Structures are given as C-alpha cells and as structure tokens.
Amino acid sequence: MDGKKLTARDYASDQDLRWCPGCGDFAILKQTQMVLAEIQADPAQTVFVSGIGCSSRFPYYMNTYGMHSIHGRATAIASGLRLSRPDLNIWVITGDGDSMSIGGNHLIHLLRRDLNLNVLLFNNEIYGLTKGQYSPTSKQNIRTKSSPFGSVEKPFNTLSLAFGARASFIARSIDREAKHLQEMLKRTNEHEGTSLLEIYQNCHIFNDGAFEPFSDRKAQKLNAIFLRQDEVISFGENNEKAFRFDGLSPRVVDKANYPAEELWIHDESDALKASILCNWVESNPELPKLFGVIYANKQSNNARSMDSDVLDEHYVNDLIKGRKTWSV
C-alpha cells in the first residue's frame, strides 16, 4: 500500500460478475468489499479461499490473493495456508452444500482446531450451481428436482452443528440486512480463532423466498431475533416477548411483566446460554431464528502460530549423520 486510502472499489478485481442478476451473493460481495475498505485491509495480505458452488466464485471478484479450489475442501486448504502463514488475513467462502455436505468433515475439524480463519457460509438451502437439488440445510418436505415428492431428510441446525464442533465464534446474518451484515463481517474478522458467519442468502432462481420471513420488515419482527450483547433477548410484533429461565428451561414470557434482570439478557461469552440458544431456541419451530453473534469465546485456544522458519542446513546435516556412524 502506498499510503493512499483504499475504497471498496479497490478490493474489486477486473472480472465480470457472473452470478444471476438479483442473487444475494452480490450484496455479500459488496458488503465484504466495504468492510475491507473500512478496516483498510492490505489486499496483498488478504486471501480468499473458496470451494465449489455459486458462492465459491467469490475470490475471482476480489482484488486480493485467492483460490477457487475443489468441492468442500476450502476449509482444509485454508487450514494449511493458515498453519504455514500466520501473517495473512484469510477468509473462507463456502456454501451449505460445500461446507456441510461434501466438506462436512473438514468444517467440524476446522472448528475444533480453531485456526484463525474467517468462514463465510453462504446458506441458500439449495444446490444452485447444479441447478436445484435439495441441500443439507433445505427444509424437510421441500420439492426440488431431486426430491419431486418432497425431501424426507431433516436439515442441519447449523448453529448447533457449529457449537457441537466446539466453535469459538458463531454468528448469523442475512444478505438483505446490509448494516447488520457489515457489523457481523467486522466481528468475524476481529475474532481470533475460527469465526463462523452463516449468511442467509436468497437464491431467487431455485429457492426464492426461503428467507423472506427474516428479510420482510413486517415478518421479520415475528420470525427473527436480532441478538445484542447485554440486551434482553426480545421478539414479537412489538418486541413484547422475552425469555425467562425456569431453572435451566427458558420460558417465553411477556416482557412487560418482569424487570429486565429477571429476563434472559444476551451474553455472547456464556457457553451454557449459547448452548441453549443453538440447541433449544434455534431448533424450536415455534420460535424465531437467531441473528447476530450467538457465541464468542474470547479465550479461544488458537495459540498455534507455528514457527515458520525455513529448515536449517546444519540441522539437517546433523540429523542425516545421526548418532552412530562408522567409516570405511
């Protein structure tokens, strides 16, 4: 960088964007570029690694270093890059099929290892690039080309999966909420360790409206909880509902009936509460879906900045010689 302030445009490559017009990916790309400009990220120190799928075209559109790899493996490739290069800022771009189906194994192990990577999981609940098959996050009974009579499979609860894999940072946003998405991207980047940001992304070709309940202003009030640190978790048409713990069980109550300190106040660092959010709130079809930082463990153990020295010739010579030699 030569001292000039970079703008969002400076993070865009010269390649034409080839997503379907109206795709949610455009918004995510734009917000990412804006956030990088906001934090003045050095493009030469920034890397985007993706797998396969619509969203995985992302690195081609960034004027940073990038790799568009193979299906499901971006997390594994980025792990190797991270281990050998502690200095870089590395982002993984993946989709629901890429990260949770073909790459499911790598995702859970990355979360467990907690390497310092930013994972953006574009979840559109469908296979888009292969033209419309149900994915591991598609709702049960969805009719697609590969499930003409309705899919019988249960979808993953992404948050619960991540928490079960011992993720140290779990957040969710949505393509249509520009400001929230920016904020979440920044938080994702700031966290030391593997940060998983699931982004609900509308595929208006094969699964249009899947996230309408969370993006439509009116419906959003009923269907989404936007979590804020140290604030009472509340929802409903007029934000009138909240949770109150009865022992370890949260009950939905009328917010007005209780003083704030008796209600569930969001604390993203509380693992027990995060567990209830992921495993109970999120999997209860009667309750709204969660957005924001669900869990952030700042004490995450990612002290693995490996010593990346090159091998020393003397060391190798001594090793080759070993301890027992004889001369002829």
Next chain:
Amino acid sequence: MTKQKENIAIKFAGDSGDGMQLTGAQFTDNTAAHGNDFATFPNYPAEIRAPQGTIHGVSGFQIHFGSRLIHTPGDEFDVLVAMNAAALKDSLSGLKSNGVLIVDRAGFDKKNLRLAGFDPDQDVLSSPMINNFDCIVVEASRFAQETLADSPLDPKAKDRSKNMFILGLILWMYSRDIASVERFISEKFKDDEVLRKANLEVLEAGYHYGETAELSRYKTEVKAASLAPGEYRNIMGNTALAYGLMAAAAKAKLHMFYGSYPITPASDILHELAKHKYHGVQTFQAEDEIAAACAAIGASFGGALGVTGTSGPGLALKSEAVNLALMLELPLVVVDVQRAGPSTGMPTKTEQSDLLFAMYGRNGESPIPIVAAGSPSDAFSAAYWACKLAVEHMTPVVLLSDGYIANGSEPWRFPHLDKLPTIKTPKAPEDKGMGESYLPYQRNSDLVRSWVTPGTPNKQHRIGGLEKELETGNVSYDPDNHQAMTDIREEKVRRIATYLPNQEIHCGESQGDLLILGWGNTTGIIQSSVKELMEDGFKVGQIQLGFINPMPKNLGEILNKFKCILIPELNTGQLLKLMTIAYPTCNFSGLHKVKGVPFKKQEIVDEARKILKEVENGR
C-alpha cells in the same frame, strides 16, 4: 575354533510381545558397527496385540549380513530363532536344510503347541520335521528367571527379558563385541535402574551361555565388508524418505509442511517429521486423506514445500486434490508407500501395484511426474528429487515407495547437503515499475509459471481448478485455449526429462542378451540375480528405473543394446505396459508376482535363464 563365513542370514521370530523387532534392530546396529554390509526385512502382524501364541501374532525380523556386498535380506536363512511353536510353524519353511534352529523350550509347552495348531501331546522338537535341521534347544525363559533370581522384578517382567538372552547368545555366536548393545540398554533404561540392571545381566548371561553350553562349534565370524570408502550409518526406508524431504526443504530454503492421515506403512514418515516441529518442519495430522493433501496445497500456495504422505487407499482419496495442484501448478509432493492389494488389501505386506494409478488415476488429461525409491537408502535421494522436480517445475509429483523399502534398513553412505544438487524456486519476472499487472500463468522456457505467494505486494492474483486462460489465469471455456493449456501441461512434464540425471547401468553389462529392468524394491534382488547369471557367463545387465514419468532421455539408447528385456515387478505388469507404449520396438517380457512378499533370487534367475535359452536357440 571360530569358523569364517562370507555371509549369514538370520531370522528372529517370536510372538509380537517377545521383543523380536528390538532384538533384530539391536543386532542390526551391532552388525553395522562390526562393519558388515547388510539388508534387513522386518515382518510383523497388522494386529497390535494379536492373540498370544498364535500364528497371527508372529513377528519376524530377518537380517542378512556379510563380508561381501549384500543386496537382499536373503531368500532363505541360515539361522532361525523361534521363540515359540507358532514362530516355528510360521518360519521353518524359510530355513535352509541343515540350517541352525534355535528354540526357547518354554515356547513349546502344551499350550503353545495347541495355539500354534500342533498336537499338544507330541514333542514337535523331536519330530521328523526338525530332522533336517541342527536344533539347539535353549531354555532362555528359565535362564532369564534364574539370572534374575535376586531381582525385585515380578516373574512376568523377568520373562520379558528372554529376548536379551537370545541376543547375547547370537552376539557371542557371531563373535561380536557387546558394548554397543550395553550402551543402548543403559541409555534406554537410564531412569529405571532395576530394568537396566536386569536387561544387562540377562544379555551377559546369554553371551556367556555359548561357552558353558559348549556351543563353540557354532561360533562363526563374518569379517567386515569392503564397502566403498566413506562414512556410513544404518538407515530405514521411511526415515531416509523423511530426511530426503527435509534436505530438499533446507536446500531450497523453504519451510516444510507435511499433511498426513495415519496409514500403514506410511505413518513412520509422519512420526519422524513430527520430531522436528521446532526446526522448520510443520506436520499436520489431518481429519482425513483429502484434508491432508488439501492442507499441503494450501501451505504450498503460501510458499512452503507442501508434502502429503499416504499408502494406496489414501492415494485414491487424494486424487482430486492432486489434480487441483496440477491445475494450480503449485509444488506438491505426494508420497505413496505402496502396500498389497486393492481396497484395504494386506496393509503390512508389500506390492508395487499403484504405478498405473499414480500415472493415470485422475480425471481429465493430467500428466504428473513419478519418482520411485529403489531401496531404503535410495528413498532419501528419491524424496530429494521428487521435491526438486515439484518446486522447480511447479507440479505435483508422486513419489513411490513401498512397505518393503519403508521398513527395511541397510548401511547408508550418507551425503552432505553441500554435495546435493541445488533447488531453485521459480521467481516472478522482475517488475519494470511500469505498473504492469502480474500474469500468474506466464511461463519461462521450461513452461514453468512463477511461484508468487500471498503477501507479495501488487501481485494479487486468483488461481483455481477451472480451466485457465493462457498467461492471465482467468477462467476460460474457450475451445482453443483448453487445447493449448492441455498441450502445455503435457509438454511441461515431458520437458522435465532434460533435467534428469542420465539412466545408469546399475550392474552388469551395458549391452548383451538380456537386460533386467526393475523399479522400486527389486534393486537388490535383481542385482544378486544378475551377478549369478554373469558368473555363469551370460551377458546380462541391470538398470533400475528411478524416474518413471518422464523417463530419462538416454533410456532408449540403453534398451536398444540388449536383445531382450525382462521386467520383474510385484504386480501384474504395470511398468511393462508403460514401457511397451514408450518403446514399442523393444523386446519386453515381464515377471509378475503378487504374494505380498518380495521376489526370491531363484524366481528371477529361472525366468532369466528361460529367456537366455530362447535367445541362444535364436528365437
């Protein structure tokens, strides 16, 4: 009176809990110190603790040593140490007639006989099957107990030292100095005085037993061999391979990254490299074979020497990742320590049957270089060259070893890094300061692109598995571009031949009636065969192919100087197929075996004689 012998093969066989691998390894170190040439062949069960006393649980260690050059662990052995009935049953067929059979009486009680499948009421040791051999019944277990009568160890622990008794006896029998073994024991048990003392006492008891039991007629000496002058050490194949990778990284001034998933018989490479964590070697035990390869690719993208190691089943899983490295044109070394059979096959047994898979086992047109190790010590140089080619030509390279090379050991005249060829990383062309954009797929005269790693200012670029436009590397579906890129990838690998050392005659004639062409672990056995054939006056030569794709430029020249070419392989004819395609006018024939064990000399000699006879009869 001590007899003199030129060479001796011994097999130590016992239950997997009897410490036969340790006994063999210690005897090997002592053999090295004594100055003999040698070759070893450990053969152990896949089960970690197979049922005690059964055939499944037999663990063997074969060593062949001599005052002359030794090329193989020996088809048969002169001495068999059988610690129990199962070991006898398992290994007796390999003992030469009139060979020396040393048994521990305690391993032949009714229970052991029954477990080994013998009639428990019959004394096997006086049965006709033993008649052909010179049997010494040693009460190693009882002597161990008696020697340690005053030791505080419990009887079970005392029993475990019986291998030291045998080791002592064998050291005495071959007129060895036991000091090196004593030093080893003292070091190994430096924190446990009781065990240290016990092992030393039993070792010495075994050493003195020979005299007292009047076994002097067995006392033999095998004088030091006249190896080429230089400094030697003993080395195992997997260790040599790991050192070769490290040497290459050091020489290229690179950080080294090894991604691997535990698999027999490749895991020892991971174990060795993991020791050097604080010296520029990063090991990554991945969640699976695919992640291991992918992480190595990621590391390589970041500028490290990315290596992934596995065996056949793992190579199958890595295929897609290897092809990604090919498209990205990033260095990646893929080590395949081959084992026997398809699917899980026979994991602890050896075979050479992944060659065509290494050559063709990927989707699309995907040429990659293949390097093969020829012996335990040659694994060093093969690994070094695999890295050199990967880095200098920006390509994945498959390095083939196998179970027999991996676990075998031999003396190694180890090199100094100064003597190894240089390794240059392909740098980007100098910036002219004109603000020109970097072209990631611009190539040098060898068609090699430059290796620019993230963090390099103003050279941001994107690479990927989609077909790329010439020079820019942008995604391209243009028909002519795909043709051109396919041709370039093919030609790039073909041009590597220019940089390979010339193929040399490994032994024997450089022209004549029969060339025996081998690759991989057949080096020693073919050499022994060629020597025998030459002693009989045949015009025979041997070459051992280390570079299989591409092949050395002068190979055709050598082939054309022989009337016939025999290719012995532990598969059903894989190199034979490649050679027939590459040199259609040569007269090739194959010798094939897939039994999980190496060739015997006789098998190769017999086949060679058959061909030579046909040549004589003017075929």
